[in-house]
Amino acid sequence: MMFRHLVGAAVAAVFAVVGLSGAAQAGATLDAIKKKGFIQCGVNTGLAGFSVADSQGAWTGLDVDICKAIAAAVFGDANAVKYTPTNAQQRFTALTSGEVDILSRNTTWTLTRDASLGMMFTGVTYYDGQGFMVPKSAKIKSAKELKGATVCVQTGTTTELNLADFARANKLNIKPVVFESLEESKVAFFGGRCKAYTTDASGLASIRSKDAPNPDDYLILPELISKEPLGPAVRRDDVEWFTLVKWVLYALGEAEESGITSANVNEMKSSADPNIQRLLGALGDMGQKLGVDNAWAFNAIKQVGNYGEIFERNVGQKTPLHLARGLNATWKNGGLMYAMPVR
Amino acid sequence: MADQDRTIHVPPRPSPWNDPKIRAIIYQIVLIAGVVALGVFLVSNTLTNLQQRQIRTGYGFLDQEAGFFIGETLIPYEAASSYGRAFLVGLLNTLKVSVIGVVLATILGTIIGIARLSQNWIVRRLSSAYVETLRNIPLLLHLFFWYAALTNLLPDTERAANLGLNIFLSKEGLRYPWPEVEPAHIWALTALPFGIAGAVAFSKWAHARQMKTGRQIPLLWPSLAIILGVPLVVWLVGGAPAQFEIPEKTNFGHDGGAAVTPEFMALILGLVTYTASFIAEIVRAGILAVSWGQSEAAGALGLRRGPTLRLVVLPQALRVIIPPMTSQFLNLTKNSSLAVAIGYPDLVSVANTTLNQTGQAIECISLIMAVYLTVSLSIAGAMNWYNRRIALVER
Incomplete structure (x- = not known):
């Protein structure tokens, strides 16, 4: 694919x-x-x-x-x-x-x-605005707690740039894993490779509703780190x-x-x-x-x-x-x- | 007129149109003109179309700030670095996978290829099964399989498995202590080529001595000792610093030291196991191409199986093996671009991100093409040089 x-x-x-x-x-x-x-x-x-x-x-x-x-x-x-x-x-x-x-x-x-x-x-x-989704088990309440975390991203959007801007502004040493296809990025995130998944908040809601093994196990963090009209x-x-x-x-x-x-x-x-x-x-x-x-x-x-x-x-x-x-x-x-x- | 009379018979010159030489030249000129015209048409049409759609062109964007992170880098890279540097990071990541992949695939492939010719029934059957299974599964599936296996089977980052010596294995990959950078380390690395040169000189001397006296001198261990010994001595003279940066526990797994990510592991596993199945067949074919009489003759001279393989069969088999092996090395390098599927930041992945951020599709695709072409031609050139060197010299 x-x-x-x-x-x-x-x-x-x-x-x-x-x-x-x-x-x-x-x-x-x-x-x-x-x-x-x-x-x-x-x-x-x-x-x-x-x-x-x-x-x-x-x-x-x-x-x-x-x-x-x-x-x-x-x-x-x-x-x-x-x-x-x-x-x-x-x-x-x-x-x-x-x-x-x-x-x-x-x-x-x-x-x-x-x-x-x-x-x-x-x-x-x-x-819209770019947000983060994390497993509830990680006990993260804010995107600013993602210091040193691995974050799964799908390429092809302004997502990577926003992620880097947010991390630079807040001095979070975020490690991105960048995927070509949406499917593989979701597999990697739900498989536990990354602590967080980032994309537009509407996309997070969409992915959580359709792809999460159990939607209630995942939390969309309150911060929106960008404007996405x-x-x-x-x-x-x-x-x-x-x-x-x-x-x-x-x-x-x-x-x-x-x-x-x-x-x-x-x-x-x-x-x-x-x-x-x-x-x-x-x-x-x-x-x-x-x-x-x-x-x-x-x-x-x-x-x-x-x-x-x-x-x-x-x-x-x-x-x-x-x-x-x-x-x-x-x-x-x-x-x-x-x-x-x-x- | 008088000249003509002296010659016995001069056939009349054919008309220029029927002269095969002139015809050949005309055909070539027409062909070249056609190719050039097509090229000019494509370029000018592209530029006109881009201008019409008000799309900017040019490679100026390579100097601008990239603004995105790259997960693993061999050289220092920040989000504030330029797109050009990002491309370089991607290229180095591609080369890293290719070099390690080629070496490992050659070793594994050679072992399996020889195993397919083994006298041992089980070894022979097992290696046949390996080749038949792995080479018939698409490479992309190999990668998905290994990546899914690694991300699902490895322990969570919070519960990383400690393998001893401060080596940790988790969904983040393998993290291990790494020497802190000291001048002595750099001196030792600089001394490594001298050690290799020394080992080459030693083997030449041993060879000359064998020619003269007929006495064989063991080569392997002394050579290794010279290769590793020289840097070791330099390191000891430099004060033998042994400070290691040890991975530290953070909120999310470990940080510090050096790391091998699951993406890299999956990519190497997939590429190596897949390509090795092809290399095994090439090695087997090469060995079978050496006629059985050669082995019998070696036996008649009193050589045992090991030396027969090493001194008689393999040197002749290599001549058959090298050309198809070159294709496999090229395949492996080009196949490494499938890395984008499993999140390894190779050249294509970085170029994709750049393409999306700048919209310079033609420029980015042309850079990818130029890089793979250069890398492939370099590999082919080096292998062809080696092939000529070991070719049969007719005397």
Whole structure:
């Protein structure tokens, strides 16, 4: 499996070399998407709650639902999406070479990525932070007690850098064991090779729920050592596509703020509130300004749900991940989710 | 005209198009032009595409601060060191595994190869079973097996097994005392090449003496004594410092001294046992390639089995063994890149991390390719030199 990843990275590099010049020349990404009739969406190879495929090959998860919502906005059909599972190394090459139209794969928005890799982040779908998970038997209560500890890490993220920064700042002589694949890193941690496992806190919850022999034996430490705003990214070659993706995210947030859900969206369309009418396409030409049908937000909300529904369905308290809304609540509820006005 | 009359018959020169010499040259020019054009197209297309996507290129990132830790290093390395130094650390880790792996695989493979030709039925069958089983299992599975076995079977770090002499074995690996760095140690290490040179000179002298007088002088023990004796004397003259850094217990296992991590152990075990099964077959083939008449002739001259193998069979077998053995050494070195699967920080692992942090995919992949190419060509060059040296000299 490691080998496949390596080969994948090499193939991706070759793709960049040979160049799918068509992606840039055939016109804007949005036009190409409309022509082919579906969105090619780059997702994680498997992270419970964010993007997982079931035995039928159907994808679910928070990152997957974002792609579905965009497909609903463009085509009126949330299933007009094809998925490309990417590992941490392939993902950026897959996006910039034109293999996928959008990368919705728990990817942290950083300056280097936004400015120098030929891509643009469209917004934040999950405010996360890097944390640590330890066995309860180790009797560790704080990440600052990890002096001299061995920590298992999966390569391919900003995780290693954050770990080193945290250890340098707190003078902890941490010894990392770096794995290529998520699977092997989990095997090593649950086998007892490392005292701690580090990745984004949402990932820790996901791994604990799915892979721990007994989830109750493991503790996620309270400290978050980094800011990890996760969000979808698009190529730099099409501003219209970038704008559309950005506003679908705002529409999902706006819907939650205004109390529009997949269940009541039909009634809400005849609401007296002009803001809601504009969002759902009963008033004005918001969709046409974005280059799609006026029912863009209506379709996305009806078929996928508002942001709150997406969150609760995939990673919320009723799921095995048991994640609280926290920073991901709307600004009205003390969170950071704030949708720009649709007008 | 007169000249032409003097010669008896000159065939008419063929037209340039039909001249085989000119044709050959034209073909070569066309081929080279094609290869160069392809290269130019690939490079310029890459640069255009990268520029179009606003991706920065170049190797300038190698000077920037790496910012990540590496689990085991042979040279001093900090998170504040540069990406270039991180690459060097990864390269040294790869070389460490390759050198130790090649030596151990050769020893194990030779023993098993000879054992397959043993007169003893059990030894013969056991070594056959070894070869047939191990070489037919993919190497990646070997690595997963050894790594899973080590991480699950070794004792927890809090309950590390004390093997005596302050050597500790746990899930952290093997931790043992290590001499503190003293000038005398460095002098002793510097003296080691002189000891080896001395041993070589001694064996040459012994050989010349045998040629002259016919008397054999035992070689093994005196040579070892010279190789180890010279550094030992230097160390004693330097004051014989014997301060050891002893592993100390910490919250999480032990620290200090020197360590062999489970990742390294699993990688060496996997690579050595796997490659040894191929080397065993090469050694067996080499020995069988020496005709039985040679052994019989040696017997007729009164040589016993040991000297027959050492003086008659092996020197001839080596000529058959060396070329395929070179491929196995190259395989082992390249296979060491599977280390990333089990968390050993080799070149590929470090390059992966660098790639992810900088996004410089083409640059990092090209560095990996250049390094493996250089290492492989060096090994092949050295082995080819050795092969030429031991080749049959026709007289």
